[in-house]
Amino acid sequence: MIEMFQYAFMQRALIVGLCVAICAALVGVSLVLRKNSMIGDGLSHTAFSAFALATVLGLAPLYVALPVVVIASFFVLRLSQSKKVHGDAAIAVLSASSLAIGTFAISVSKGVNIDLNSYLFGSILSASWTDVIMSIVLAIIVVGLYLFAYHRIFAITFDEEFAKSVGVKTGIYDAIFAAICSCTIVLGMRLLGSLLISSLIIFPTLTAMRLAKNFKGVVFASVLISIIAFLIGLASSYMLATPTGATVVLVNLTVFILATILKKLK
Amino acid sequence: MSLLSVKKLRLKYGEQTIIKDASFALEPGDFACVVGANGSGKSTLIKGILGLIKPASGAIEFGEGLDQTKIGYLPQDTRPDANFPATVEEIVLSGCLGHMKMRPFYCHHEKKHAMESLAMLGIENLAKHSFANLSGGQRQKVLLARSLSATKKLLILDEPSNNLDYKSRKDFYKTLAKLNKDQHLAIIMITHDLDADDLIGNKVIALENGTATIAKTEDYLEKYK
Structure with missing residues (x-):
């Protein structure tokens, strides 16, 4: 199995995948526990349309997608907390519209070679060294932020109004969270594509919630599960010659089912 | 004053x-x-x-x-998800956030204060319990203990x-x-x-x-x- 890492593209896939798996797990804990799981889905579709438009217009996709998704995530997070708007409906509208815009842009463009499949289902094996560096930087920022703001993240996730009352600047944390959430999704699209990236955010937390009873336990278990599922998924996809993204999701699904059965048996 | x-x-x-x-x-x-x-x-x-x-x-x-x-504030709408993974200790400690300023971790004094808040309400034995498994009355006491961690006045x-x-x-x-x-x-x-x-x-x-x-x-x- 070690032999697969003699290839440079596998080494890059391993590093990018591990970094994204760690970030997605950490972002996922807050999203799932704040009942904002579908935000990941909405934002990944937004990233898809931004990637597609940028490619059609001849711009660097990553540099277009990143700011677009950061802005979208900030508004979607605010919207989901608003009592005046149905946040879930807004996310559904955003998801469908973004997919439609992306697909439309690709279909009307002429002379532009776009691999729609890689946007939708990921192509981690084509990750570049730039992706590797960006993933490492993102992972350092996300882990560092989580360590620095861990107790505040817990307070906001559990009871935002109380957190505000003791002076936690929830608006600033929301903005930072929106930014790291967006970066994780944009980079994660390399791994799983826009249709599957949200599963990497949701599954590890859901599985961890079946195994751990406290917040700290869920955070640690979520990261661990995400890493293990990615490693098994990557190795399996190499040996079975299956798509990496889909294999990682299926491993996550299997681990989730096993954890659910284990919980029932306890 | x-x-x-x-x-x-x-x-x-x-x-x-x-x-x-x-x-x-x-x-x-x-x-x-x-x-x-x-x-x-x-x-x-x-x-x-x-x-x-x-x-x-x-x-x-x-x-x-x-x-x-x-x-020390006890909001009306605190009805956490029954599956929210948190121990009583984690919740009560979060009441100390107002004293932390930019410090990322709780100090010994804050941990002691949180335990005292639980003891004041006679629920220190619940510290390691999961919040989700408590009764309505116990949950309200835990949230009150969190408020007590935030204030002395x-x-x-x-x-x-x-x-x-x-x-x-x-x-x-x-x-x-x-x-x-x-x-x-x-x-x-x-x-x-x-x-x-x-x-x-x-x-x-x-x-x-x-x-x-x-x-x-x-x-x-x-x-x-």
Whole structure:
């Protein structure tokens, strides 16, 4: 199995995948526990349309997608907390519209070679060294932020109004969270594509919630599960010659089912 | 100086004025019940005191050693997901966040203070328990312990007995009265019920037509009952 890492593209896939798996797990804990799981889905579709438009217009996709998704995530997070708007409906509208815009842009463009499949289902094996560096930087920022703001993240996730009352600047944390959430999704699209990236955010937390009873336990278990599922998924996809993204999701699904059965048996 | 002085406070939601004029003062050890009809602005008033709503005009002044981040608040809408993974200890410790400034981790003193808050309510044995597995009355005590971790001077409770049955409510009120007496803790509590049994404090802040007036409980009962 070690032999697969003699290839440079596998080494890059391993590093990018591990970094994204760690970030997605950490972002996922807050999203799932704040009942904002579908935000990941909405934002990944937004990233898809931004990637597609940028490619059609001849711009660097990553540099277009990143700011677009950061802005979208900030508004979607605010919207989901608003009592005046149905946040879930807004996310559904955003998801469908973004997919439609992306697909439309690709279909009307002429002379532009776009691999729609890689946007939708990921192509981690084509990750570049730039992706590797960006993933490492993102992972350092996300882990560092989580360590620095861990107790505040817990307070906001559990009871935002109380957190505000003791002076936690929830608006600033929301903005930072929106930014790291967006970066994780944009980079994660390399791994799983826009249709599957949200599963990497949701599954590890859901599985961890079946195994751990406290917040700290869920955070640690979520990261661990995400890493293990990615490693098994990557190795399996190499040996079975299956798509990496889909294999990682299926491993996550299997681990989730096993954890659910284990919980029932306890 | 009073522990809390509210002077000609006006609070708005958008263009709508909810509180036209609130003026009252509380001393250490006061226990004030906030009463008023639905929509009279009870929650708005306490959110104004907590700094969660910016006043349109007027002033809120705090006595020595107290500021908005050192008030122990028990929100009305805290109905966490039954599956939320948190231990009692994690929740009660989060009450200490107002003392941490930019420090990322709790210090020994804060951990000790959180345990003392649990002990004050006689639930220190629940520290390692999962919040999701507790009864309604136990959960409310845990959230009260979190508020106690945030303050040594002033508690603000927004309809804390809402989801409690009769026995748990009586038990909860008894706990509040004991805290008020033993710890000399000032308390502001919104109560939905206007039964004399629920007006357990020494003062009543009554909200009517956007105006808040304060009176001694016996005077209020004399006037309205």
